[in-house]
Amino acid sequence: MDAGGQRPAWTDPSCPVARTVDLVGDRWSLLIVRDAMDGARSFTDFQQRTGIARNILTDRLRRLAAHGLLTQVDAPSGRRRLYALTEAGKDLFPVIVTLRQWGERHAFEAGETHSVLVDGDGARVPDLLPVAANGSPLTSDTTSVRRHT
Amino acid sequence: MDAGGQRPAWTDPSCPVARTVDLVGDRWSLLIVRDAMDGARSFTDFQQRTGIARNILTDRLRRLAAHGLLTQVDAPSGRRRLYALTEAGKDLFPVIVTLRQWGERHAFEAGETHSVLVDGDGARVPDLLPVAANGSPLTSDTTSVRRHT
DNA sequence: CCCTTTGGTTGCAATTTGCAACTCTTGGGA
DNA sequence: TCCCAAGAGTTGCAAATTGCAACCAAAGGG
Numbered sequence: 001m002d003a004g005g006q007r008p009a010w011t012d013p014s015c016p017v018a019r020t021v022d023l024v025g026d027r028w029s030l031l032i033v034r035d036a037m038d039g040a041r042s043f044t045d046f047q048q049r050t051g052i053a054r055n056i057l058t059d060r061l062r063r064l065a066a067h068g069l070l071t072q073v074d075a076p077s078g079r080r081r082l083y084a085l086t087e088a089g090k091d092l093f094p095v096i097v098t099l100r101q102w103g104e105r106h107a108f109e110a111g112e113t114h115s116v117l118v119d120g121d122g123a124r125v126p127d128l129l130p131v132a133a134n135g136s137p138l139t140s141d142t143t144s145v146r147r148h149t
Numbered sequence: 150m151d152a153g154g155q156r157p158a159w160t161d162p163s164c165p166v167a168r169t170v171d172l173v174g175d176r177w178s179l180l181i182v183r184d185a186m187d188g189a190r191s192f193t194d195f196q197q198r199t200g201i202a203r204n205i206l207t208d209r210l211r212r213l214a215a216h217g218l219l220t221q222v223d224a225p226s227g228r229r230r231l232y233a234l235t236e237a238g239k240d241l242f243p244v245i246v247t248l249r250q251w252g253e254r255h256a257f258e259a260g261e262t263h264s265v266l267v268d269g270d271g272a273r274v275p276d277l278l279p280v281a282a283n284g285s286p287l288t289s290d291t292t293s294v295r296r297h298t
Numbered sequence: 299c300c301c302t303t304t305g306g307t308t309g310c311a312a313t314t315t316g317c318a319a320c321t322c323t324t325g326g327g328a
Numbered sequence: 329t330c331c332c333a334a335g336a337g338t339t340g341c342a343a344a345t346t347g348c349a350a351c352c353a354a355a356g357g358g
Contacts, residue, residue: 026175094276098247
């Protein structure tokens with residue numbers, strides 16, 4: 001059933017980036033999360049929006065549910081099974097936003113059209129930028145990874 | 150040489166999230182970027198830090214370079230070939246940060262130790278949160294995707 | 299009752315990964 | 329000078345993972 005795999009559970013156990021990538025770092029998981037945030041609820045919603053193969057979709061939905069990002073709810077009337085993001089799943093919103101904003105900046109030729117993320121007033125969501133505790137902008141050159149015990 | 154693939158170039162041509170995932174949404178690319186941001190420069194730097202198979206690393210370095218995220222520079226003295234992030238590559242910093250912060254919040258049991266990201270003063274980098282133009286916090290429920298022409 | 303929709307399985311075939319072993323090019327040392 | 333040890337890749341497979349298509353079962357509707 002489960003792929004199982006003989007990999008050591010975590011690619012790099014102490015790195016939060018690696019753990020997150022282990023959970024959602026494949027071709028489809030983040031697109032499923034994106035669509036869930038955009039209103040997709042049913043198996044066919046996801047299948048049609050992403051174009052993913054059905055057996056893979058089955059696997060990814062179960063995997064995301066197993067890791068606590070999605071819940072499967074049997075709809076009260078009917079055999080439609082509905083999926084919804086958990087709090088942890090919804091908390092991936094900043095990840096989706098930064099991926100989207102990077103794509104908008106670097107993955108389109110000038111003039112190519114693409115969708116944009118807007119707030120309740122229809123205004124474009126401003127770029128997300130890491131800042132220090134004192135509010136100054138940060139880059140990879142002005143930060144470092146500290147071993148935390 | 151190149152895998153080429155028969156996929157239509159982009160999984161979902163108008164979605165910036167999908168394009169970004171097409172470029173870096175695999176098991177290794179983002180970890181390579183993470184290590185580059187943390188000071189990795191040479192082939193073996195990346196190989197040792199990630200534990201990736203050498204042939205895959207070769208492929209990923211070339212692919213990232215082909216897509217403009219990395220540059221390959223032949224070191225002046227010596228046969229070491231050095232890799233460095235381009236501006237586009239460095240611009241993935243917010244993505245790495247949000248992945249890291251999600252991992253810190255959701256991918257560790259209480260008590261498990263993990264690394265943390267700190268600014269120049271050694272203070273932990275605050276969580277990145279999407280906000281509207283007027284500064285109010287945003288979630289997936291209070292934003293929407295607009296077709297942009 | 300029959301037919302359609304939804305949500306999956308199953309059986310392969312085609313890709314992609316990963317492990318090992320092998321190559322090639324410097325740069326030193328003895 | 330000659331030999332050896334990196335560094336940076338190749339190459340050859342074997343093992344996993346993907347994807348396509350066809351098949352199946354349970355509701356609902358007409």
